[in-house]
Amino acid sequence: MKKSKLSNRLKAGVITKGWWLLSLLPLAWLQALAVPxxxxxxxxxxxxRNIAKVNLSLCxxxxxxxxxxxxxxxxxxEITRTMLEMGRMWMAPKEKVLADFVSLQGIEAVEEANKNKQPIIxxxxxxxxxxxxxxxxxHKTNFTFMYSEPKLAELDATIRKGRCRMGGNLVPANIKGVAGLLKALKRGEMIGILPDQVPDKGQGGEIVPFYGQPALTATLLPKLVQKTGAKVFTALAKRLPKGRGFELxxxxxDEQVYSDDEVTAVAGVNASVEQIIAYAPEQYQWAYKRFKSVPGKNVYKK
Known part of the structure; x- marks a missing residue:
């Protein structure tokens, strides 16, 4: 047991040092390194490779x-670029990270809603x-989002520090965390949700189309919308070529997310994800089993 704990601490130390070293590199270098x-x-x-191939053939x-x-x-x-950039996101000087955004498209509507104390998801x-x-x-406002502890628990403090350094609020990915999201919305604040993660058993989900294919999708968003009247936006930090930065x-x-019918609202969640993917389909994480947990069907089994 002691050897295991020591080994985990060493692993966490190496990973943390790696992130720090990567945070020192120019963005263009990080993105170029991801190609090979x-x-x-x-x-x-x-x-x-096989998961991506299955997903793309279906979609x-x-x-x-x-x-x-x-x-x-x-x-x-692109996924490799995302991973290599994590050290930069969490450890590079704050002003350097914020300057990575070279344009902010559609932020006016979000800022207006936030200014009027309209809850935002x-x-x-x-x-x-x-x-x-x-x-x-x-950095801009009170922002609360869910967080799951990493498998390597010794990295938890480093990741929390990195994600909260601009003032963000983390809540656990459980019932207690959902209550935290609800409280933030009722205060007229902004929260963030991962809409394309397959919910675990007991978390609440409906099977609705994603690119025309049945996909188990979380019901958290419509529940929060119905309880708070929150306004919903979909976001993308689109990576620009040659390390030039990102476009927000x-x-x-999709208007369906406001429906009183939960199945319709959940279908609106997937429609919203499809709409944002259209801006940069190559930057989506296709190597994720999005179509798992569909009863009687395992599209990933050969």
Whole structure:
């Protein structure tokens, strides 16, 4: 047991030092470094490649296999960029990180709602550099979002410090955390939700279409909307070429999310995710089993 704890502390120390070293590199270098690493992952990590291939075949049947493979490989490279950029997001000077945004599209509507104490829910799917969105919103206003402890518990303090350094508020990914989100909304504040994560058993979900395919989707958003009258937006920190920075894109969520019918509202969540993916499909995390947990069907089993 003692050896295990020591080993975990050493692992956490190495990872933390790695993040710090990466935080010193220019953004363009980080993103360039991801190209050979991501290409190797695509070629040799069968699990990630196969998941991406299945997802893309289901979501974009109109594309040829070659076109889907190009999209899948680029997605793996973009995910690698996201991971390499984490040290920068959490440890580089604050002003340097905030300056990574070179344009803010659609932020006026969000700022206006926030100014009027209108509760706001920000949907942040796994696309682009989602960590940067949390940093910006935490800097601008009271921003609360859910957090799950890492598998390597010794990294918890480092990640919490990084995610909260702009003033963000973390709540646990459980019933207590949901209560925290509800309280923040009732105070007229902004919260962030991951809309494309498959809910665990007992967390509440409905099977609704995602790109026309049945996908178990969390019911948390419509429940919060119905209880608070919150306004919902979908967000993307779109990575620009050659390390030029990021473009923040904020768009109103699909109108279905405000429906009194929960199934319709949950379908609106997926429609909102599809709308934001259209801005940069190659930057979406296609190597995630989005279509798991559908009864009687396992699309990932060969």
């Amino acid at each position: 690493i991501g290409s190797l992952v695509w070629r040799f990590v069968k699990r990630e 974009f049947p109109e594309l040829s296999q070659e076109e889907r493979d190009v999209l899948g490989k680029q997605s793996i490279i 920000l949907l942040g799917p796994h696309i682009g550099q989602w960590e940067l969105i949390a940093q910006l919103m935490s 894109i904020l768009i109103p969520a």
